[in-house]
Amino acid sequence: MTQTYQNYIDGEWTEATTGETFDNRSPSNTDELIGRYQRSSEEDAVAAVEAAVTAADAWADTPAPERGRVLEDTSRLLADRKDELTETLSREEGKTLDEASGEVQRAVDIFQYYAAKARDLGGRVKSPSASDQNLYTVEEPLGVTALITPWNYPIAIPAWKIAPALATGNAVVFKPASLTPEIARNLVECLDEAGLPDGVLNYVTGSGSEVGGVLTTHENVDAVSFTGSAKVGDHVYQSATEDQKRVQLEMGSKNPAVVMPSADLDEAVDIVAAGAFGVTGQACTATSRALVHERVYDEFVDRIVDQAEEIEIGPGTENLDMGPHASRDELDSTLEYVSLGSDEGATLLTGGERLDGGGYDDGYYVEPAVFADVEPEMRIAREEIFGPVLSVIPISSLDDAIEIANDVDFGLSASIVTSDLREANRFVEEAEVGVAKVNEKTTGLELHVPFGGVKGSSSETFREQGDAALDFYTLPKTVYMSY
Template sequence: MSTEHGNYIDGDWIESESGETFAVSNPANKNEILGTYQQSTSDDAKAAIEAAVAAQDEWASTPAPERGAVLKRTADALEARKDELTKTLTTEEGKTLSEAGGEVQRAIDIFTYYAEKTRDLGGTMKAASAGNKQLYTKLEPLGTVSLITPWNYPIAIPAWKLAPALATGNTVVFKPASAAPGVSLKLVECLEQAGLPSGVVNYVTGSGSDVGAPLSEHGEIDAVSFTGSTAIGTIVAQTATEDLKRVQCEMGGKNPTVVMPSADLTDAVDIVGSGAFGVTGQACTACSRAIVHEEVYDEFVAEIVDYAESLTVGDGTDDVDMGPHVTESELDETLEYVNVGREDGATLETGGNRLTGDEYDDGYFVEPTVFSDVNADMRIAQEEIFGPVLAVLSVSDFEEAVAVANGVEFGLSASIVTDDLSEGHRFIEGVEAGVAKVNEKTTGLELHVPFGGYKQSSTNTYREQGDAGLDFFTSIKTAYLNY
């Protein structure tokens, strides 16, 4: 029998006023119910907001190093439960154990990082234009913030929003995605274990239409940080900014990797393959376009097909190469795009089928998929496909490669594989993406540098992670002290 989990509001684990719950199942075995969660209403969200507002002043007045100590104890609690959290993440989201373990470790590292950053929080002293005067700035929390997070990185993304929000003295209302809420619930448990005061973090599950609206509309919410689709993120941003809330939305991607003739082809295949098929392609930074110079195009296609066909697909707890899609609807969307690619005239080189038989029948498994002969205006080269589908395009020179890379509405992550240093620098200068990489896969981020996109990948307001994460959650006050 599965466990029923509550919302966390004002320091208590409670049921929704609706009395209704929803079930979360294992994507590798849909018959295995992992737990049930509260189907919350707008009234539940409002109660969470009220609790956060009530806790604002006390948490904001807590010395920053003391707040940091809570974050460090949270990191320690996460470390102690790492194996448990890794298994939870794998069984509810589908990542392999290796991928899930890496994500959990990232959450640990993020809380450790921001715990240390609390010692350096402060403003700057400036030279005044007259004697007997001090001129300086100080950082202040925004107040109460809402965090809306996706299912594909269900502990890392909450961590990189929660930790800087708490470090800077804000209180939080946090809504995870319904497809994979369990590992973030355990993150909240670790915060509670670390001694976080009641009301500082409040956790509410349920549908975006019921819970999400108050988190972007409510007058007591001072800022909204959202990660998810461009369509939903646009609505969140438009709603939140009606009363001038601070907003940060990170959204979709259609990320390219350019492969030039000077590249080591084996390295290029590994970089593209791991970026395209890692985490089942369910990453906003996943590589979905390989833009390959015509001189090496045929050889690259042959080798990336071999790479895709070498991957083992299965239950992530077996630590295979690629796990299942998180839900049947995500699987169906990937299969729909495979059909779109065929209809548009691209060549399906390998994959594209739902896996069936034996251990596959009760899960949401799909073959790694490679299309060649893709034109830049085809839908599979323009639209985000949140699955392991790679479109391979041919270009005649560097300039065309950059033009094709930029020829989409997204601009999140982009990479080039080349042994020409000049090409690497020119790519970084010319590509329209918030993250530009040379000889690295499009996925994978350092936690202490800014992350965010251009164009429809972001609201283009504030970045996440590193010092940029602190910037979003603070306001600058300038003080003039005439003594």
């Protein structure tokens, strides 16, 4: 019998006021029903906000080391359940077991990191101009924070929002993506078991229009952190800032990897392939454009095609090289862009077909695609494609590469593969992105440094991860104390 799961509001697992649920099916095999989840209403979202408001002051007054203890215990509980959570994530989102395991470990590490950070929270002591005076700052929590997370990293991204929010003394209302409510629910279970007080964290599933709309506009929500598409992010920003909420947005991108003649070509192919086809291309930092110098262009294209054609595709739990798309909509979008690329005049060298027959018929599988002869003005070279589709664009110089790399509406991650230190340094200085890499794939992030983009990839307000996340969830108060 299929299990029905509930919302978590004010420390209790509760049904939605609608009495309605939605099905959550595996993208690897749509016959596999993972569970049924609450189709929540605005009333449910309001109840979650009110619970957070009630709990916020007491949590803010809890000593930071005690808040850190809850995060540390959460990290331990996640680690204890790592194998189970890895399989759940793979079944629900489609990642291979290796990819899912890495993501679960990232969540473990994030909670451990912010548990330690909680013990060191405080302000800064400054030198006053007057004698007999102390001058210092303290960092105070904002109050109630609304966290809206995507499906593509369904435990890591919630972790890097929830952990710093809780460490700094904020109460949280958490709305996960409707494609991945189960792994998010498992995370909430660990926080509950770790002893988080009632109402400090509230979990509500349902549509963005119903639940998300309340979270971005409710007068008692003090800050909103959103990760998702640019279109939805723009709407979130407009809604949330009407009453001057603090807002943090991380959205899409069109990440380039530049390959220069001095690069080790084997290394360059491996770097680009990993960035383009890892996690089925479903990462905001995925490599979507390879800007390859004309002197090595033909050889690079031959090798990247060979690499793409060697990728084994199947259910995430079989732990092959690449799993399915997360949903039918995502698959259809990728297929539409493949068709568009051919219509625009680019040359599809390999892939781009939906896989069928055998077990493929029941999942959302597509072959990784490589386009050559791509012009920078083509839509496949300018618009985000959230799938394993790589556009290879010839360049004649580093100037050419930088101009093409920057001439899009996004700016999240970019990389260059080169053995020339001058090329590397110039690219880092001139690339219009939030994350610049040298001889590295565009994907992959350290948890203790800032993460975010520029232009259409971000609100350009506050970064995530590391100390930057603590800045988003706190407000400094300056204290003058004469004695």
